[in-house]
Amino acid sequence: MIRTPLRPLARILSARVKGENPDHIERENIRLRAESTRAKAQHRAEGRLLVLGLAFFAAFMVVGARMGLLAASEPMEPRSAGLGAEISGRRADITDRNGRILATNFSTHALYAHPKQMIDPARVALELSALFPDMKAEDLERRFTDGRSFLWLRKKLSPEQMQAVHDIGDPGLLFGPRDMRLYPNGKLASHILGGASFGVEGVHSAEVIGIAGVERALDSRLRDPAQAATPLALSIDMTVQTAMHEVLETGMRMMNAKAAAGVLMDVHTGEVLSMVSLPDFDPNDRPTPLLKGDPADSPLFNHAVQGVYELGSTFKIFTTSQAMELGLVDAHTMVDADAPLRWGKHRIGEYGSKNYGPLLSVTDVIVKSSNVGTANLALRIGGERQQEFFKSLGLFDPVPLELSEATGAAPILPKRWADIVTITASYGHGMSASPMHLASAYSAIANGGVLLTPTLLRRDKPPAGKRILSSENARAAALMLRQVVTRGTASFGEVEGYEVAGKTGTADKVKRGGGYDKGKNINTFAAMFPASDPQYVLVVTLDEASDNSSTRPRRTAGWTAVPVAAEVIRRTAPLLGLRPQIEYAPLNEVSAVSQ
Known part of the structure; x- marks a missing residue:
């Protein structure tokens, strides 16, 4: 920086020549320098004030705008979603x-x-x-x-x-x-x-x-x-669901049952057309789950899927079907049915201490529901092959259904598969499964021997399944089940025009601490119809049912579950599009008509 002197020599010499006082030059330069310094300081101060004013103005504008927005909107409570996450309440029908x-x-x-x-x-x-x-x-x-x-x-x-x-x-x-x-x-x-x-x-x-x-x-x-x-289409038919719900609710009340379950399946597609569990609840006002006691006492408990029971004699058709598939017997082979059967310290008898022996045909083993005949067939099959066949029927794994409850409802199996387990499992004791397991397995017999994965979703075409029985043996098993209705333990299951086939199962309930409660049963009827060309499988299960219309309570499935299932078929078969098969009288038969 060049500094201008207060007493420039040239101007001093010039002033002396002219006779002027050189001090005036110094005072003038001091004044000019002071004015210049003051002007610069003033300009700097004005700039700073302008910047500070603009900053305050901007801050007040931001605060004012924010306050205006808050005043014009409703407050929101803190949300657990992350910053910027948008809550979507949309859900498909x-x-x-x-x-x-x-x-x-x-x-x-x-x-x-x-x-x-x-x-x-x-x-x-x-x-x-x-x-x-x-x-x-x-x-x-x-x-x-x-x-x-x-x-x-x-x-x-x-x-x-x-x-x-x-x-x-x-x-x-x-x-x-x-x-x-x-x-x-x-x-x-x-x-x-x-x-x-x-x-x-x-x-x-x-x-x-x-x-x-x-x-x-x-x-x-x-x-x-x-x-x-896009709505999610289920396999359920609400007309059929309504009919089965009404019949089961009435049957449960008439048979004094604690609970009831029903499953109706299309045997060719694996679609579940109706599934009812009673008691039930209104999902619009879902009750609180039980925190103690037996979960099965809650209306939230799904007895058709979560209800894992010993299903009794309904398993006998699996034993006879496997024996036929292995070539050990056919429908007419005579087997030992002399009761009781002793195996080590165990005694295998028939219901009511009956004896159907010494020999029964395989068909009559199913028709009369012989424990001893079924046990002898199972011993000829052997434990290893029996387990493999039960696995192929899906009886060892949770049922693969589109329900959150299904994954946790695994069958209850014995820790060790001894010979006595082979015997008892052959007629549905010693292992437990759900009515949905049973419906799926019976569908494999009804459709000609192919196991399909059950589903609650509508299928546009039949899926590929796994063959577990030849069509001939599956057909023979279905004919045996037809005779159970026409001349066996399920006589109340006959529905005119629809050729019902099926098998009863009565099993004592297992106590929570082990052993059986002889006064409480799980009664099941597994049916298929029409028997000549099965299209549907129906499983009805009643918990602690008792027919008290006689002098003595009747607690077997033939008296409780079978008539309820028959009424379900009578109500739902027309809704499913099945036309009754009418048997015409011979032309030469004379009928009496009263006037």
């Missing part, structure tokens, strides 16, 4: 095989509160407790006055409830719109659908998630935004 709605979405509102905005918390608490009996006024008032700023009150409201809350007129009560799951058919198919609830929740929306049944097992499919507009 569920329909039956004919497109009837089983589950859909319904717009409703949730109720929440901002206690700090309430005018009169005590009055609000009192009026809310009057509207909702499960709320206590004392608890509400305490929560309204403990300093919190947000409080959920109800997850969903009916339109009438919403209007009643609105009429309370307090600004601290607010409503949040959301979708909820609606089941228009109530209890029908409740164990199939299961139910749904709310997941991640916000003031303006809530995530709907499946908590049981198909809703949970296929939750990802139902929540997929790409498929939200």
Whole structure:
């Protein structure tokens, strides 16, 4: 920087020549230098003030804009979703095989509160407790006055409830719109659908998630935004479901049963057309699970899938079918049926201490339901081959069904497969399976020997299955089951025009601590119809049923499960499109007609 001197020599010399005072030059330069310094400082200060003013203006504009946005919007409570995550309440509808709605979405509102905005918390608490009996006024008032700023009150409201809350007129009560799951058919198919609830929740929306049944097992499919507009079609026929539900409910009451289950399957596709478990529940108001005691006592318990029981003599047809498949016997082979059969310290007898021996044909072993005859067939088959055949029928694994409960309902098997297990398992004791397992296995016999994976989803074409029996042996087994109805233990199962075939099973219930309860039975009838060309399999199971219409209670399946199953077939066969086969009288037969 070049500094200008206060007393420049040239100007000093010039002033002296002119007779002027050189001090005036120095004073003038000092003045000019001071003015220049002051001008620069003023300019710098004005610039700084301008920048500071602009900064304050911008800050006040941001704060003002934010305050305006907050004042114009409703507050939202904290959410568990991550930053930027959007809550989606969309969920695909569920329909039956004919497109009837089983589950859909319904717009409703949730109720929440901002206690700090309430005018009169005590009055609000009192009026809310009057509207909702499960709320206590004392608890509400305490929560309204403990300093919190947000409080959920109800997850969903009916339109009438919403209007009643609105009429309370307090600004601290607010409503949040959301979708909820609606089941228009109530209890029908409740164990199939299961139910749904709310997941991640916000003031303006809530995530709907499946908590049981198909809703949970296929939750990802139902929540997929790409498929939200496409309903999920189940294999269930709601007309058939309604008929079976009504018959089972009436039969359960008439037979004094504790619980009941029914499964109806298409033997050629593996589709479950109807599945009923009683007692049941309304998925619109799903009850709370039991925290102690027997889970089977809860209406949430699915007896058709989760109910794993010893299914008794219904297993005998598996033993005879395998013996025929191995070439050990045919339908007319005579086998030892002399009772009792002693095996080591064990004594195998017949129901009612009967003796059907010394010999019975294989067909009559099934018709008369001989334990001893079946046991002798099983000993000829052997334990290893018996286990392989039961595995091929799916009796060793959880049933592969689209239900969240199915994966945990594995059959109960003995730890060691000794000879006595081979004997008892041949007639359905010593191992346990569900009615759904039984229906799937009987379908393999009914359709000609091919095991299909059961499904609750509608199939457009029959799937590929695994052959476990030749068509000839499967047909022979079906004819044996037909004779069980025409001249055996299931005589009450005959339905005119529909050729019912099937097998009864009566088994003592297993106690929780081990052993059997002789006074309590699981009664089962596994049927197929029409026997000449089976199209459907029906399994009906009653828990602790007893026919008390006589002087002595009758607790066998022939008196309890069979007539109930017959009524199910009588009601559902026409709905399934089956035309009754009419047997015409001979032309030369004369009929008497009274006038």
